[in-house]
Amino acid sequence: MMTMRILVAGLGSPHGDDQIGWRVSDDLRSRFGADSQYTVRTARVPLDLLDWLFEFDVVHLIDACLPEPDGEAWYQLFWREGGLAADNGLQVAADGWRSSHSWDVVSVLQLAAQLGRIPPLVCVWAICIRQTERGEEVSDHIQAVGRIVADRIESELAKITARTS
């Protein structure tokens, strides 16, 4: 049975809650350990992902997003047919993902698709954040949400590994 090449990557910037993607990655790296079959990385900017995407079959990305009116704390989105969408039908608009960097996640994934680098499964975990103050740490509430997301990612990766082993 083929071993799935799995990447978990956290995105962020050093501004308050916008670090949450990095925090979740660091949490998962600790949980998986040094000899893990999963590759865990942190990216400065979404464009860094283009260096990595073509190496993997499954990619889980964690990034911060601004809150939506529905009050959800986080979203699990999948790359399908050129866009990001949730299983419940929620879709991210083509220009709906503004980044604190020059390229946003959606644009990077679109470019990857254009270049033939998009993996078969791309899942984006978007955590709704509150503050992006320079010099501030991640707020306690967002850290708690990050731990929940890390639990979910760990669970989903275990299922993938069980199916393919």
Next chain:
Amino acid sequence: MAEQRTIRVEALTRVEGEGGLNVRLNGAVVEDVQLTIYEPPRFFEGFLRGRPLEEVPDITARICGICPVAYQMSAVHALEQALGVTITPEIRMYRRLLYCGEWIESHGLHMHLLQAPDFFGAASGIELAHQFPQEVQRGLHLKKLGNELLEILGGRAIHPVNVAVGGFHRSPRIEDLHKLIPKFEWGLQAAVEATRWVTGFPFPDFNRNYDLVALVHPDEYPMNEGRIGSTTEPPIAVREYERVFVEHHVAHSTALHSRRIADGRCYGVGPLARITLNRDRLSETAKRVADEIRFEDRCRNPFRAIIARGLELIHAFEEALQILKSCRILRPARIAYQPADSEGCAATEAPRGLIYHRYQIDAEGRIRFAMIVPPTSQNQRQIEEDLIDWIPRILADDDAQTADECEKLIRSYDPCISCSTHFLKLRIDRAAAPPAEHLGER
């Protein structure tokens, strides 16, 4: 009566970070241009006070998530100057290698994905990838090589942690550096191809007389050391920087502008300035390609800075290869020092241009004062003056088209405003604007 128009771009695209532009027109006359950039270093200057000097490299790296090495290099050189630390030739060489990594990553990205789309009617790198998939792949691969070097030397890809006052915290693994050699040999050839590619772009005919400022050095293409040279004035020692240049507030922006104290002139920094002042110190391949493509000795077209970046990309790969092929374990990795009540300054060449730092240290080794002048803030006034000259040439009835042409000129400077956390929505305002209050500052 002439029509009054305001063209506003609230979110510049394909630049690092967030910035905006306001242009007020009276008929075809440009009455006012305001480039709006949020400046984070001013916050960090206060943030550094009271911190141990050993923390400065890590803290200043967070000023910019895109080009942390530039801030780290300027900081450590300024602090070492204050403390009387003399680094070894080997530490000096590894620092140049680290800077090569940042130049490669930054220039490779800007050339292929940020500015190149402008020349082909592409709204983004995605559209450009449809027309030029191999070229875009090449740019991404070049960027990746720069990141790999930063990770090996800097300790990690995000905010390098290996840079220290006195040198590095640890020597890089030589076997890891040697693995880069074949990759960088590819990179050198790819950089030559990239430079030839951008040379053929349809550049607008737009030339201005500039006061270009960059480090100059008698023996090498400057990165971390040198005097501050200019195309209009004799070179000065770095310690003279604040006697010659000054930052000042402008009413329309939270960012600071820079100008010459003597006559209030603006000036420009960046690859065009470096190449104009240091062309004969480029690497052999870079010089050969510069001659082959007949790059002007004194280029005055800001759009052609992309070619200057290409030549510097070649130089960075060639110098990096020389170092990679000869590097040894760094011993000592770091020079010891004693904290002392002292003051020091330094200027280095970030990918986007000259960056200046000055620090005062107390007897316990804590920062008492910090001053940080990034390249993008030094270019702001020159960008605005370029636009004043440029807009009448490209003015269209359609505001969006005019705004688009303005953005192209701004992008040619590769401004790094990535630290902004202001998310602005794009809107074109056709209403007449109130009179500007800041014209007296010009």
